[in-house]
Amino acid sequence: MLYIIAIAILLIVFIVSIKSKRKKSTVSLEKLVVPEHWHPLLLKHILFYEKLNVGEQEVFRTKMASFLKETNIEAIHFELEELDTLLIAASAVIPVFRFPNWKYTNLSTVLIYPDYFDDDLQFDSQIEGRTIGGLVGTGRFEKQMILSRKALHLGFSNKTDKGNTAIHEFIHLLDKADGVVDGIPSVLLNKQYIIPWLQLVHKEMEAINNNNSDIRSYGGTSEIEFLAVAGEYFFERPKLFQRKHPELYNMLALCFSK
The missing domain is CATH 1.10.472.150 (Glucose-regulated metallo-peptidase M90, N-terminal domain)
Structure with missing residues (x-):
């Protein structure tokens, strides 16, 4: 009998705890003024x-x-x-x-x-x-x-x-x-895409440094800056970027469409 009462008390405490957490969550959302x-x-x-x-x-x-x-x-x-x-x-x-x-x-x-x-x-x-x-x-x-x-x-x-x-x-x-900070977006790309990403990056960086790309020259200084510069282009002029750099566009679409 005591065992059953103890279990009942634990269940009540658990339910009250869940309701309390839900209430706190609701209050938090209510405070988010837009x-x-x-x-x-x-x-x-x-x-x-x-x-x-x-x-x-x-x-x-x-x-x-x-x-x-x-x-x-x-x-x-x-x-x-x-x-x-x-x-x-x-x-x-x-x-x-x-x-x-x-x-x-x-x-x-x-x-x-x-x-x-x-x-x-x-x-x-x-x-x-x-x-x-x-x-x-x-x-x-x-x-x-x-x-x-x-x-x-x-x-x-x-x-x-x-x-x-x-x-x-x-x-x-x-x-x-x-x-x-290494220019390899590990939290954005699945592991199987890392090597193709690096291959594409080095190809594009070479084009930048040979003046054969419309990607800003700063992107040719390192893999780190390439990711950020290409990302700017991707968000600022997506249609142009897709037309000029379809492979890179598709790779960045994978990164930023989680």
Whole structure:
């Protein structure tokens, strides 16, 4: 008899625990506020968002809200505007939009500098050699990304180019998700595709370095940069990219369509 009572008590505790967890989950979702005015802003500034259907746009906005809830964004020496945060969140969502539950566990903070910066992270207009628009931090900047505000906005204002600095850096974070930044997207590609991927990358890098490719020259400097540069092109000009580089397009479609 005591045994039966003990089992009954355990079942009650278990059921109450499940209900409690469900309640917490519901509260968490209720706290995820997605402002209505985001929609027209995203339609105006984000071509990727504009091409989605209504249901996908709703999912996109929700993913943005989730990212902004989990990630700290800090402006350095300027007043942060809402559009700055929306562009960063959109940049984060675009590469992983087709992933059901992706979280950037290797990112806690995005620092936005007002302008391009140099290797010493200086952005003063009087300093020469300021060519860096973004980077994924290491060492004391681990789990941080640094972006130039000017580069961030330029990436979305020109809808006919093939580049986007912020998307480029978030692709580096995806590359880093397996613990190392090496241009081999192990978390994105099944193992059987790794060797074909590398063969294709080296072929395309050779074409870039021989001036026989329309992929940005920076992509020819390393496998790491090739992945990010090709990824920019893939998201910014997908139809052109598919026409010019069908094999590479198909491989990246495998990567970003989990």
